[in-house]
Amino acid sequence: MSEFQQSMEEIQKIDQYLDKGYKINDVYENLSGMFVEFAQQEEVAVLQILTADARKYFAAKLQEQTSLQ
Amino acid sequence: MxxxxxxxxxxxxxxxxxxxxxxxxxxxxxxxxxxxxxxxxxxxxxxxxxxxxxxxxxxxxxxxxxxxxxxxxxxxxxxxxxxxxxxxxxxxxxxxxxxxxxxxxxxxxxxxxxxxxxxxxxxxxxxxxxxxxxxxxxxxxxxxxxxxxxxxxxxxxxxxxxxxxxxxxxxxxxxxxxxxxxxxxxxxxxxxxxxxxxxxxxxxxxxxxxxxxxxxxxxxxxxxxxxxxxxxxxxxxxxxxxxxxxxxxxxxxxxxxxxxxxxxxxxxxxxxxxxxxxxxxxxxxxxxxxxxxxxxxxxxxxxxxxxxxxxxxxxxxxxxYSNWGDLDLNYKIVAEINNDVCINCNKCHIACEDTSHQCIDLYTEDGRPMLKVREEDCVGCNLCSIVCPVDGAISMVERPSTIPPMTWNERQTLISSLSK
Structure with a gap:
């Protein structure tokens, strides 16, 4: 799979969580990439983001969420 | 004067x-x-x-x-x-x-x-x-x-x-x-x-x-x-x-x-x-x-x-002139090859394939060798245009970003504010 396709899939996953009403609750980065914690009421899900383009996209979504708060 | x-x-x-x-x-x-x-x-x-x-x-x-x-x-x-x-x-x-x-x-x-x-x-x-x-x-x-x-x-x-x-x-x-x-x-x-x-x-x-x-x-x-x-x-x-x-x-x-x-x-x-x-x-x-x-x-x-x-x-x-951390991470340029000017030396393809992001494809059209950039994989590094010996054969062109501008420093501030 090309890196572009991989990033599109990761972006799609980010959108899926947000479309379902999840909020970005926490994020941490390490040698393996970025780990984003999505939360909705009691439910928590962690998504590992590997690609650079998806990590950029995530930051834009976090900006959107922050500006709405 | x-x-x-x-x-x-x-x-x-x-x-x-x-x-x-x-x-x-x-x-x-x-x-x-x-x-x-x-x-x-x-x-x-x-x-x-x-x-x-x-x-x-x-x-x-x-x-x-x-x-x-x-x-x-x-x-x-x-x-x-x-x-x-x-x-x-x-x-x-x-x-x-x-x-x-x-x-x-x-x-x-x-x-x-x-x-x-x-x-x-x-x-x-x-x-x-x-x-x-x-x-x-x-x-x-x-x-x-x-x-x-x-x-x-x-x-x-x-x-x-x-x-x-x-x-x-x-x-x-x-x-x-x-x-x-x-x-x-x-x-x-x-x-x-x-x-x-x-x-x-x-x-x-x-x-x-x-x-x-x-x-x-x-x-x-x-x-x-x-x-x-x-x-x-x-x-x-x-x-x-x-x-x-x-x-x-x-x-x-x-x-x-x-x-x-x-x-x-x-x-x-x-x-x-x-x-x-x-x-x-x-x-x-x-x-x-x-x-x-x-x-x-x-x-x-x-x-x-x-x-x-x-x-x-x-x-x-x-x-x-600024710091790297103040540059827009979401600014996007890609290479564009003009095959009418290209002399098919393939230096761009070799450079991209061997030392950059493998996004210049070779193909044939009507029996003529051609080169094409897969824009989705191009990171806009400029290498192909740098090694190209023909003026005007490769241009670096802007592409609109789907996400708003954000610098590394802004990103880090945003992420750190989340964990507070």
Whole structure:
């Protein structure tokens, strides 16, 4: 799979969580990439983001969420 | 015609083109011929206690047929007594009262030594002083030149001593042989410098002869490091000028030096904050007459830009120079190949495939070999357009980003605010 396709899939996953009403609750980065914690009421899900383009996209979504708060 | 006069910290000259302190400004004969050719100023070859030179002093690096892409020297400061130089400075200034003559000075880091030479040099009517804290070879082994220019405390203290005695503007010439030139530029400013100039030469060894195994140059079979200059050092010098120009603690004018070979180079230094420029290697390579094209070219450029004076150009690009963390991560460019112009050398494909992001595809259309960029995989690195030998065959074009601008610093602030 090309890196572009991989990033599109990761972006799609980010959108899926947000479309379902999840909020970005926490994020941490390490040698393996970025780990984003999505939360909705009691439910928590962690998504590992590997690609650079998806990590950029995530930051834009976090900006959107922050500006709405 | 635009006005090319400059005023650098009170030193006025008819144009921004000065000869740097170096072999071209060794004598009154040379400086007077330079002024007749059109140079606006000259920084006299460094005055100090007359030295002894070795024979075999220069070497050049040629690259793919370009002669003198870089230039290396192990020549020291003036080897003539001070009185001889002062007499020639006096005569030259008398003949060319409207041209700038700046005396480059180098003495031991002692207050009384600086006071003495400043007084004697100013008595003959120089327009300013340039403190040589930059020469990396020979004199540095004796505690002068870059040896003192690499120590911020010594830069500040010596500048202060000079300012105690000086009546003319003091320029401090900085060495690039240091991790962060803004540290010594700040030190010079604290010491009272009226301006800074940069860069002096970079520690270098031009080469090794593969037959004799001697260094290039060598002196009876032995070599020593020299100072590197010429076109190869221009990007290093331009960055150092720009870093100083955007540093609020270096709030003095800058004289730009380093590989300036034509009016375009000069304009780039001026845009990045230099009030004027100093030239050496290009004059050594092509002679004093190169200044004619420099003057004409800069004049035409200023006219094209609608600027009445070269002083209006000074620093116009400084605000565009920033930290990496303040660049927009979401700005997007991609390569675009014009197959009508492409000669199918495939250098772009090879470069991209072997050393970048594997996004240039080879294919055939109507039996004709073609190249195409897969834009979704192109990161906009520019490599293909850099290696392409045909003008116009590859363009880097902007693509609208689907997400808003965000810098690394903004991103980090955003993420850290989430975890609070």
């Amino acid at each position: 635009a006005d090319l006069h400059i005023n650098l910290a009170g030193i006025k000259s008819p144009n921004p083109f000065w000869l740097a302190s170096a072999p071209p400004t060794n004598s009154g004969y040379q400086v007077q011929r330079a002024f007749e050719a059109g140079w606006g100023g000259a920084v006299w070859k460094t005055l100090g206690e007359p030295i002894l030179n070795v024979s075999s002093r220069f070497a050049a690096v040629s690259y793919n047929g370009q002669r003198v892409a870089g230039f290396n020297n192990i020549e020291l400061i003036t080897d003539r007594p001070l009185e001889v130089n002062l007499q020639e400075i006096y005569e030259t200034k008398k003949k060319f009262p409207n041209h700038a003559i700046i005396a480059s000075l180098m003495v031991e880091p002692k207050q009384e030594k600086w006071h003495e030479i400043v007084k004697r040099v100013e008595d003959v009517g120089v327009d300013g002083l340039e403190l040589n804290f930059g020469c990396p070879h020979g004199m540095a082994e004796r505690g002068m030149g870059s040896a003192s220019g690499q120590v911020p405390e010594l830069v500040e203290k010596q500048t202060y001593w000079v300012k105690e005695a000086a009546r003319t503007p003091v320029i401090v010439k900085l060495t690039p042989n240091i991790t962060d030139i803004t540290v010594t530029a700040e030190a010079a400013t604290r010491g009272g410098a009226d301006a800074v100039s940069m860069i002096n030469t970079i520690n270098s060894l031009a080469g090794v002869d593969l037959d004799s195994w001697n260094t290039v140059p060598h002196v009876a079979g032995k070599g020593a490091h020299g100072g590197y200059c010429g076109p190869a050092v221009k990007p290093i010098a331009l960055n150092m000028v720009a870093e100083c120009a955007r540093n609020p603690l270096v709030n003095v004018p800058i004289s730009g030096i380093g590989g300036i070979s034509n009016w375009q180079d000069a304009a780039e230094f001026i845009l990045m904050g230099a009030t004027g420029v100093q030239v050496c290697t290009a004059a050594m390579h092509h002679g004093f007459s190169i200044v004619e094209d420099m003057i004409d070219g800069l004049n035409n450029y200023l006219d094209d830009k609608g600027l009445a004076s070269v002083m209006d150009l000074v620093g116009r690009s400084v605000q565009r």
